[in-house]
Every structure is written in structure tokens, then in C-alpha cells.
Amino acid sequence: MLFAEAIRFAVAGIGIEVVAVATTGEEGVKEVRRSRPDLVLMDVVLPDQSGLAAGRRILDEVPDTKILALTALDDQSVADEAIQIGFHGYLTKDTPVTLFMNSIRAVLDGQMVLPHRLGPARRSGRVTEAALMAAQLTDREREVLARLVRGESGREIAAHLGISRNTVRTHVQGILTKLQVHSRLEAAAFAVRHRIVKLPSTSNPSMADPSRAPATG
Numbered sequence: 001m002l003f004a005e006a007i008r009f010a011v012a013g014i015g016i017e018v019v020a021v022a023t024t025g026e027e028g029v030k031e032v033r034r035s036r037p038d039l040v041l042m043d044v045v046l047p048d049q050s051g052l053a054a055g056r057r058i059l060d061e062v063p064d065t066k067i068l069a070l071t072a073l074d075d076q077s078v079a080d081e082a083i084q085i086g087f088h089g090y091l092t093k094d095t096p097v098t099l100f101m102n103s104i105r106a107v108l109d110g111q112m113v114l115p116h117r118l119g120p121a122r123r124s125g126r127v128t129e130a131a132l133m134a135a136q137l138t139d140r141e142r143e144v145l146a147r148l149v150r151g152e153s154g155r156e157i158a159a160h161l162g163i164s165r166n167t168v169r170t171h172v173q174g175i176l177t178k179l180q181v182h183s184r185l186e187a188a189a190f191a192v193r194h195r196i197v198k199l200p201s202t203s204n205p206s207m208a209d210p211s212r213a214p215a216t217g
Contacts, residue, residue, distance in 0.1 A: 007041065007070075014101055023047070025054035032058045032065060039108055042087070044071040044078055045189040048151050052081055052192070059086045068107050070095075075193045079114060089113030130194035136178040137196070144171040146197040149188045 008018045019035045022028040025048055032040060040058060044051040055067045069082045069090040079090040088107045091100065103113040137145065140161075147157045154172070158165045172184060181187050191197045 010097065010101070011104065014105075016104065025049040025051060028054055029057050029061075032062055036062060037065060039104065040065055040067045041070045042067050044069055044073050044082070045185070045192060047185075050149070050192055052078070052085060055082070055087055056085050066107050066110075068103070068113065073189065073193055077195065078193050083112070083114070130190070130196075133179050134194065134196045137175065141171050141175050141178070142197060144168060145175050145187060145191050148172070148175075148184050149191050149197055151188075 005021065008021060011018060019037055020031045022031050023046075025046055028040065028042070031037075040055075042051045042055050051069065051071070055069075058065055058067060066088045067086070069079070069087050070093060071078075071090075072093050074092045082090050088110075089103060089112055091103055091113065095103070106113050143161060144157055147160065152160070154165050154168045157168045161168075172187075175187050176182065176184075179187055179190050181190055
């Protein structure tokens, strides 16, 4: 939320109106329906759902809206998927302020924006390592991981899979260990980034956004 507010302040300084800041994907989709912004800054991983899925919904319902991914995920495959969905660009949160502002202007002018470092040369090593880690997951762990991506709680996962909450916790711990991450959110982000599980088709998150644009963050 602090990051989104910092963006609001920065873009206001160059004459761009921020109509809203949303904290979940669902809020972001609803706000876009209401305010019809020119541009949405969308995070890829947020509390309730995938920003890529939220972006797809927005583009289906309000196709004239431009979406720029602004995320901590420095990952070529995720950037590729965002562009395939119809995003106008993909920036990481460590982008220098001047470049960020220029990128916003470029997207509003109809241009595509991608950081140069997200090129094909970076892809193979990361993909191979992720594939090896993912191969260690059992079928049940993959089921649990898919539900983590959907944002389900331990109680919901237990109910849907017909297992106890203690068993869910055991599976989650196995997932964290095998994927070398430290939280359920990191595991979900890893799964989305490396396409270990299929993204939910009806949910998502987004982040902050400018020029008559809502944000999720």
C-alpha cells in the first residue's frame, strides 16, 4: 500500500490523475468497470489472485484500457505471458523513477514497454532449476499448491480435498521445502512465475495506476 501511495504522489507530479488505489485484484476489476481509466498499473502477485488473470478480465470487459505490469517478479516467462494477454508493458519495482515516468508516458501513447534485461538469455538457467524443484512435488502437493495460488486458506483446502488441516500443513511444509521458499505467498508466486500450476481463470490482483487509472497494491 505504501508503494502504491508513493506512485500516486509521483505521477500526480507530472499531471496524471490517479482515480483509485485497489488492494486486491477483485477491487481493481470493479474499479476499472466504474471509472474506465486510461491506464492501470497491475502487480502480478497480490493477496487474492493473479494479476495476469485480473488483467485478462479487465481487457475482456474494458478493452480500451492499457495495462502496465509493475511487479517484483523479474521473470521473462511472466513478462511474455503478460504481453500475450494484452498488457502494454512489464516493469519491475526497481525501475529508476525517470524511466518509470517515461514508460508511463510511452504506454499512454500506445507504445510497448519492456526492460532490456528481460531477454531470452536469462531464461534457460532459471527454468531448468525451477523444473527440477517442481519435479519433486507429489500429486497431492501440486493440488495444495494450486489452491494456494487461488488464495484458499488451510481450512478451505482441507474441506475441498477432504483431508485434515494438519495434513494440509504437512503438505504446505513439503511444498515450501521443495521449492526453497519461506511462505505460502512465495510458493504461490513461484508456481505462477514458473507455470507449475494453471492460473485461476476467474480471479486476480493488480496494483497501482495512473492517468485516470485504478490500482491494486
